[in-house]
Amino acid sequence: KQEVTQIPAALSVPEGENLVLNCSFTDSAIYNLQWFRQDPGKGLTSLLLIQSSQREQTSGRLNASLDKSSGRSTLYIAASQPGDSATYLCAVPTQGGSEKLVFGKGTKLTVNP
């Protein structure tokens, strides 16, 4: 059964700092991994999708890496801003290329001005 763990559960940093969020999953036979952002009481915003054939994806100040063999992914946020404050969720398919997703509990990020 696929399980996803995200560390740390919460992170507070001063504005401008670079930071790394971690995600690990138990079943490495996945087709892709997706990172989301969730603001309080809101839905999920897709940030990055990494296919199993890729090692990383970049979007603006965000960079996500994927190491399938070790069952790990990281989300790197450069030059953090207060507007980056949110909960970041990592999700992988329940198995292989399933469209069903298993989520971690998320990392709650607070960027202080």
Add this chain to the structure above:
Amino acid sequence: GAVVSQHPSWVICKSGTSVKIECRSLDFQATTMFWYRQFPKQSLMLMATSNEGSKATYEQGVEKDKFLINHASLTLSTLTVTSAHPEDSSFYICSARTLRNTEAFFGQGTRLTVV
């Protein structure tokens, strides 16, 4: 990216009543949509897969008679919480993809409070 719209964004209902939540794909067709539930400080948990033109498939432990799913068109899936009880209070959110193995897009979510 693609847009998934969910309505209502929040609802308060009395115990024993039913509540319908709509999920629409606004700029694409979705033969499959997914319904998740999120309790406070917990991760999203998949409840069921909504299939256009056929019955929904439910995850283990989810009561199909309590959570009725209808996927009547390629752009609309509805989740009806029947005979709601306070323990059904949660954040319900739907998702869909434009194509297999591509990004999953999520609606805004619906905060259900049963009093």
